Amino acid sequence: MILLKNVSKYYYSKGVIATGFSKVNLEFNIGEFVAITGESGSGKSTLLNVISGLDSYEEGEMYINGEETSHYTEKDFEDYRRKYIGNIFQSFNLVNSYTVYQNIELVLLLNGAKKKDIKKKVLDLIKQVDLYRFRNTKVSKLSGGQKQRVAIARALAKNTPIIIADEPTGNLDSKSATGIIKLLSEIAKDKLVIIVTHNYEQVENYVTRKIKMHDGKILEDKIIKEVNIESSNNNNAINYQNITFLNKIRLGLRNTFNIIPKFVLLFAVYLFVVVALMSEYAAFKKEEHQASIEGYNSVFNDYSPNRIVVNKKDRTAFSDDDLNKILNNKNVVKLEKNDVMVDDYIEFTNDKDFYVTAVGHPLSSFDLELSVGRMPENDNEIIITGYKNDYYLSTLKDEIMNTDLYWRNYAFLDKNTKIRIVGISYVDYEYQNDNQVYLSEKLLNKIMTEKLTTFNNTKILFMNNYYESSPYNSYFKLVPNSKVPSGKAIINSELRWSCEYENCINKKLKIEVSNIYYEDTMELTIANTYDKNNINSLLGPVDYNLYSGSVFINDNDYQKLYNKGVYQVSIYTTDDLVTKDVASELENMGFNPLVIKDTLYNEGSQIIRIAKTIVTIMLVGTLFFISYFIIKIILKSRNVYFSTIRMLGGSKKVSKQLLIIELLTVTNLVYLLFTGFVYLNKINVLNVSFVNDMANYLKLGDYIILYLILIGMSYLISLKYAKKLFKDTVIKTLREEI
Ligand code: ADP
Ligand code: MG
Secondary structure, eight states: OEEEEEEEEEEEETTEEEEEEEEEEEEEOBTOEEEEEOOTTSSHHHHHHHHHTSSOOOEEEEEETTEEOTTOOHHHHHHHHHHHEEEEOTTOOOOTTSBHHHHHHHHHHHTTOOHHHHHHHHHHHHHHTTOGGGTTSBGGGSOHHHHHHHHHHHHHHTTOSEEEEESTTTTSOHHHHHHHHHHHHHHGGGSEEEEEOSOHHHHTTTOSEEEEEETTEEEEEEEOSOOOOBOOOOOOOOOOOOOOHHHHHHHHHHHHHSSHHHHHHHHHHHHHHHHHHHHHHHHHHHHHHHHHTOOBOSSOSOOOTTEEEEEETTOOOOOHHHHHHHHTSTTEEEEESOHHHHTOOEEEEOSSSOEEEEEEEEGGGOOSOOSEEOOOOSTTEEEEEEETTOHHHHTTHHHHHTSOEEEEETTEEEEEEEEEEEEEEEESSOGGGOOEEEEOHHHHHHHHHHHHGGGSEEEEEETTEEEEEOTTSSTTOEEEETTSOTTEEEEEGGGGGGSGGGOOTTOEEEEEEEOSSOEEEEEEEEEEEEOTTTHHHHHSSOOHHHHTTOEEEEHHHHHHHHOOSOOEEEEEESOTTSHHHHHHHHHHTTEEEEEGGGGOBOHHHHHHHHHHHHHHHHHHHHHHHHHHHHHHHHHHTTHHHHHHHHHTTOOHHHHHHHHHHHHHHHHHHHHHHHHHHHHHHHTTSSOOHHHHHHHTTOOHHHHHHHHHHHHHHHHHHHHHHHHHHTTSOHHHHHHHHO
C-alpha cells in the first residue's frame, strides 16, 4: 500500500539543516495496526506527515499503491489526502466553533455528499465514538478525550483506507487514552492504522507491529501479531465528488456567523470602508459640483448655477402654452420672460452726481419687504434692492429718492422719461454686488425693446441707399418717440441734400430688421425734418447734440419691429443639482436649453480639479489598503479553519470559495444596511443631515461602483489569503497556528 525506499526529510531553517528522518525503508499494508515509538525528536511526526502527504520529502522514493510520488503536484497530494488519509493529531485540529455534528459533517460535505443523505451516517459515527449526547455541543466545550473521539469519528467519516494518528493520546488521561486506543484497534481491522505514541504499554495489546525510531532512523521494526495482510495494490480508496455548490454556500454562511466577535469585527471594518469611501466620494463630487458652478464667461452676467436659457428648437416665439408647459415642471421655480434683461444692467442717473446700475425685473415679481419708502403708484416709479451698507442707497437715500432720474442707453440719455426711486429694499449680503430694480411693465418693456435692438441687424433704405442703424452711434439710429405719428418718420433736415429738390417730406424710408429669430420690414413716410432749432418743439426734450443723426419713429412702430413676442426665456430650477435633469427634460419637449453653469470657463479650477482627483484617489487607495490589512489580520484567526479544511483534503479552490462566500455575505449585509439607511433618509423616515448631504451627490451609478469596489476588495482579499495559505505545506500552516 505504502512503500518508502531510502526516503529522507531535511529541514532547512536559518541556514542550518536539520534531519527530520533519513534513509527510511518501510512498507505498510491494509490490516496493520502499527505503533511508532521513540524519544522526542526522533522523527516520528515528520515521518507521519510525509506519509500523510502533509509534508514534502527530499530524497528517496515513496510509492502509493505502487505509484511513485516524486512527480506529485500539490493537487495530486490533495487528492491523495482526500482519498487515502484520515489524520488524527495530538492537538485534535477540530473546528472549535463547530458542533460535534458539524465537525464530522464537514468532511462529508467537502467530499461532495448531499446534506440530507448524511445525517444518519454522521449520527452513527457520533454514536460509535459515544458522543451522541454531545452531538450539538460546540467542540470547544468538550474535554480532551471527547475531542479526540470527535477527531476519530471525523477520520472515520472520511472512510479512508489509512488512518494516521500522531500521539492521539498525548493530551489525555489514561482512562480516555485506553478508550481511544481500543477504538482505533477496532477500526484497524480493514484499514491501515499508524499511531505514534510515547507510551508503548498502552498500545501493546492491540498493535500488530512496532517500529522504534531513533535520531531519524528506524531502530527496530517488529511484527507483534500476524495479520491477514492485504498486500495487493488494488485501489480500495473511494472516489469522492467535489463539494456541491449549495453546501459551499451553507458552509460559507455558517462560517460567517458562527464566530460572533469575528463577524462583528469584519462587519465594522466593512462598514467603515463603505461610509468612509462614500463620504469621501460624495465630498469629492460636491467639490466637483462647486467648481462647476464657479467661473466666468463674457456673454452672461447672471451665472446662477440653477439658470437655464431656453428658446424653441423651431425658433418661433413662445406661446402661453409653451410657457405653462415649462412652468409645470416641478423643479422650475421661476421663469423670466425678459431674458435679455437678466444679463444686462439698466443704468439710471440724474446726469450729475448719481447713478445706479441694476438688473431689471417686472414689478410683479417683487417678493421682498420694503425697507424704506413705498410701492410705485405710476409707471415711472421704481423700487430698488441693494446691499444695506451701500453708501448711496443707505446714507444718501433721502436725497436719491427726491431726485429725478433718467435712463441711459449707451451714450443716449432718455430725458423724456423722468423716473423716481420710491422704495428701497435692503439685502444683508453683497450678492454679486448686484442691485435689482423693479419697474412697471410699461417701462421695462420700453427699456427691453431698446435693448433688443442690440441683438438685431437693422438697415434703413433711404433714397436708394442702405444705412446701418446701430445703438452705438447716432447716425441713422432709430429712436422711438411718442410725438411721431404712426407710419411716419422724422429725419434730420441735413438729409435734404439727398432728396430731389431738397425736399424729403413724403419720401419713403424702408426699415429692415433681422435677428436669429425673425426678419421684418416696415415702410414709413417722412413726415417732417428737424434741425437744432425746431427739434424740441417737434420731438420734446431731445438733446440735439446727442441725437443729431437719428431717425425718429413712432413708439408703437418701434415696438412692432423689435418686440414681436417672447423668443427666449430664462428659467431657474429649485436646486442646481437638478438643473441638468431639467435641461434634458426641456430638450425632450422640443425646447433648446442652455445650462448657464456649463458655459462657465474656469482655467484655475481645472488644475485644482486634477489635484483633487489625485488626492481623492490616493485617499480611497489608502483607505482600501488599511481596510485590506485589517481584514487580513482578522482573517488570521481563520488560518486554523482553513488548514483543517486543507488537512481534510479540501482544495485550494474550495477554501478560496468558502472565504469568498464568507466575505461576500458580510459585504452584502453591510451594503444593504448602508443603502437601506440612505433610503430611509431619502424617504424622510430618518433625517440624518450628514447622510442627506452625502446622498444628494450620489447617483445610481455611484452605488453600483461602490458595490463593485466592495466585491472586488473581498475577492482580492480571498485570493491573496488563499495564495498565502497554500504557499506552505499543510503541516507548516497547521503548526504555525497551533
Ligand atoms: P518527534 O515527532 O519524533 O518528536 P519530529 O518529527 O517532530 O520528532 O522532529 C524530528 C526532527 O526534525 C527534530 O530534530 C526536530 O527538531 C526537527 N524538526 C521538526 N520539525 C521541524 C521544523 N519545522 N523545522 C526544523 N526542524 C524541524
Ligand atoms: Mg512528534
